[in-house]
Amino acid sequence: MSLCCFGGVLSARRRASSRRRSTFLSLSCSSVVLDMQTFEMRNAKFGLLNRCIYGDDEDHFDPNGYGDEHIIPIFLGQKGYIKNASCHKCERETSGVESYCAKEIFGELRAHHKIKGRKRSARKRCPHTSFPMKLTLCGKQSVHKVEAKYHPSLLVLPSFPWPGIMLNKEPNATWNDGRIHCWQFGPARRLVGEYLAEMQASEWEVSKTTKIFPFVRLIAKIGHAFAIATCGYGSFQPMLPPLILGKSDAPNAAYLVGGELEAPPPSEREHELGIIKVDNSDLLVAYVRLFANIGTPAYYAVVGRDLRSQRRPE
Numbered sequence: 001m002s003l004c005c006f007g008g009v010l011s012a013r014r015r016a017s018s019r020r021r022s023t024f025l026s027l028s029c030s031s032v033v034l035d036m037q038t039f040e041m042r043n044a045k046f047g048l049l050n051r052c053i054y055g056d057d058e059d060h061f062d063p064n065g066y067g068d069e070h071i072i073p074i075f076l077g078q079k080g081y082i083k084n085a086s087c088h089k090c091e092r093e094t095s096g097v098e099s100y101c102a103k104e105i106f107g108e109l110r111a112h113h114k115i116k117g118r119k120r121s122a123r124k125r126c127p128h129t130s131f132p133m134k135l136t137l138c139g140k141q142s143v144h145k146v147e148a149k150y151h152p153s154l155l156v157l158p159s160f161p162w163p164g165i166m167l168n169k170e171p172n173a174t175w176n177d178g179r180i181h182c183w184q185f186g187p188a189r190r191l192v193g194e195y196l197a198e199m200q201a202s203e204w205e206v207s208k209t210t211k212i213f214p215f216v217r218l219i220a221k222i223g224h225a226f227a228i229a230t231c232g233y234g235s236f237q238p239m240l241p242p243l244i245l246g247k248s249d250a251p252n253a254a255y256l257v258g259g260e261l262e263a264p265p266p267s268e269r270e271h272e273l274g275i276i277k278v279d280n281s282d283l284l285v286a287y288v289r290l291f292a293n294i295g296t297p298a299y300y301a302v303v304g305r306d307l308r309s310q311r312r313p314e
């Protein structure tokens with residue numbers, strides 16, 4: 001399978017009949033338990049940068065001051081951030097990517113597990129609490145907005161091979177291999193059955209589409225911010241900002257972002273972040289794994305060339 005970066009989408013669909021009860025069981029991932037454990041950097045605050053982490057030219061100078069930059073977005077339940085680290089122009093750009101991911105990729109998971117977002121209204125309730133489900137009523141299919149508590153929801157994520165630069169390949173927008181990983185979570189079978197009975201529906205179907213490029217930009221953003229928070233501003237020559245800001249003229253998503261094709265076993269932690277140093281190379285790579293506790297894929301974002309090794313005395 002080849003995964004295309006621009007316009008690339010992953011789709012998954014689940015359907016079942018209310019009469020064939022075993023179908024639903026076979027689709028449920030009963031082994032998936034979302035235990036929302038805290039990550040040790042959950043509320044960590046890093047330095048006061050007073051500059052934009054996405055660039056140092058005048059485009060990123062902001063006379064009105066800089067916004068705090070969250071490392072793992074707040075819509076994923078984390079609060080760790082770098083103080084005063086994004087100009088408002090970049091903030092607008094990255095918030096568009098985050099909005100898509102918050103709603104379209106992780107919206108159902110967030111609703112089921114009550115992960116709240118940044119907005120005031122979201123403190124009281126999750127912003128998206130009902131989702132589309134196709135029902136067959138009297139032989140005809142129609143789409144209904146269904147409350148999360150009755151909705152068999154999906155999470156669909158890609159996995160990739162290593163970033164091209166780690167394999168000495170040329171810059172490239174597409175991965176030469178990839179996998180689709182899908183989780184179903186949501187209500188007990190009894191609740192879905194009750195809803196179908198109330199609606200007098202004979203079949204249900206849910207589907208999920210994940211656009212790859214915004215997701216890859218999110219991974220790149222998390223990796224870049226994490227590397228600056230832990231290694232320090234100026235400790236590496238950054239490579240990811242054009243990709244994060246969607247400015248790459250020559251798309252290089254597969255060159256800088258990839259991971260392991262096989263998802264590692266579920267971890268005890270909710271989210272995992274790390275810094276990888278590549279042997280015999282000055283590349284600095286961020287390890288990003290969101291919802292590691294359900295066995296999601298691990299991603300590598302090549303944040304840049306490590307400048308610290310050059311400063312090391314002989």
Ligand SMILES: [Zn+2]
Binds near residue numbers: 060090091
């Ligand atoms: Zn900026």
